[in-house]
Amino acid sequence: MKEIDLVLVEDDPMVMAVNEEFVTRVGGFKIVGRARSGQEAVEVLKFLRPRLAVLDIYLPDLDGLHVLKSIRQDGLPTDVIMLTAAHDVGTIQEFRRLGVMDYIIKPFKFQRIAHALSGYREYTEKMSSRSALDQGDLDRLWYRNNVDELGWQEEGILPKGLRNITLRQILDFLAEGKKELSAEEVAEGIGLARVTARRYLEYLEKDGKVRMETRYGTVGRPLNKYRLTSSFR
The missing domain is CATH 1.10.10.10 (Winged helix-like DNA-binding domain superfamily/Winged helix DNA-binding domain)
Structure with a gap:
C-alpha cells in the first residue's frame, strides 16, 4: 500500500521536529505539509487535501477546534488525530463528537503515537481493500x-x-x-x-x-x- 499523505499542525518548532521524527520512525506515512498556525493549517489542508492531519489545539491564531470545524464544513477527505496538551473533559468530548480518530495528550511517548498511526494505517488498509x-x-x-x-x-x-x-x-x-x-x-x-x-x-x-x-x-x-x-x- 502506498504511503498515507499527512499534514502536521504544530506551532512549537521543537515539538514539530519531534513529531516529524516519530512519524518517520513509524513508517508508511508521507509528510506532505506543515502548518504553524490555525489559519495556515486551514489553507494548507484545503490545498493539499491529505488523508490525515495531526493537529494541536493551542495555536497562535485560530485554535485547533476552529481548524477541525473548517475541515468538516468544507467536506475535506481528511481524518484527524489530536496531539495536544489540552486534557479537560469538555474539550476531549467536543473533539470526540467531531469525529477525531485518536486523541493524544502531551507529553507523550513514541509508543503512543506509533499505536495511533499504526491503528490508522490498519484502518485505511481495511477500508481500501474491502x-x-x-x-x-x-x-x-x-x-x-x-x-x-x-x-x-x-x-x-x-x-x-x-x-x-x-x-x-x-x-x-x-x-x-x-x-x-x-x-x-x-x-x-x-x-x-x-x-x-x-x-x-x-x-x-x-x-x-x-x-x-x-x-x-x-x-x-x-x-x-x-x-x-x-x-x-
Missing part, C-alpha cells in the same frame, strides 16, 4: 483504542488469556525496533515471561501481522525470529 466489512472487522477497527486502553476483551476477538493491551505493546515494540527479534528479546523488552511472549507472537503470526523466520547458528538449537509483516509496518 467493499464491505463484517462485524468482527468493525469491532477490531472501531474499538481498537478502547480495547487497548481499558483491557476489554470481546469474545472471539482474542483467544482466552490474551489481552489487547499486551498485544499492542508487542506490536509497538516490534515497530520501534524495525528488525527481527526473538521471543526472549521481546519478553525482555516488554517485561513478560518468555513463554508468554512466545504465545502472543505465535498468535500474531497466525493473524498475519508477524512473520517468523528460523535462524540456524553453528551450534545450539535453531532460533525463531519475528518481525512485522510488510503490510503492517
Whole structure:
C-alpha cells in the first residue's frame, strides 16, 4: 500500500521536529505539509487535501477546534488525530463528537503515537481493500483504542488469556525496533515471561501481522525470529 499523505499542525518548532521524527520512525506515512498556525493549517489542508492531519489545539491564531470545524464544513477527505496538551473533559468530548480518530495528550511517548498511526494505517488498509466489512472487522477497527486502553476483551476477538493491551505493546515494540527479534528479546523488552511472549507472537503470526523466520547458528538449537509483516509496518 502506498504511503498515507499527512499534514502536521504544530506551532512549537521543537515539538514539530519531534513529531516529524516519530512519524518517520513509524513508517508508511508521507509528510506532505506543515502548518504553524490555525489559519495556515486551514489553507494548507484545503490545498493539499491529505488523508490525515495531526493537529494541536493551542495555536497562535485560530485554535485547533476552529481548524477541525473548517475541515468538516468544507467536506475535506481528511481524518484527524489530536496531539495536544489540552486534557479537560469538555474539550476531549467536543473533539470526540467531531469525529477525531485518536486523541493524544502531551507529553507523550513514541509508543503512543506509533499505536495511533499504526491503528490508522490498519484502518485505511481495511477500508481500501474491502467493499464491505463484517462485524468482527468493525469491532477490531472501531474499538481498537478502547480495547487497548481499558483491557476489554470481546469474545472471539482474542483467544482466552490474551489481552489487547499486551498485544499492542508487542506490536509497538516490534515497530520501534524495525528488525527481527526473538521471543526472549521481546519478553525482555516488554517485561513478560518468555513463554508468554512466545504465545502472543505465535498468535500474531497466525493473524498475519508477524512473520517468523528460523535462524540456524553453528551450534545450539535453531532460533525463531519475528518481525512485522510488510503490510503492517
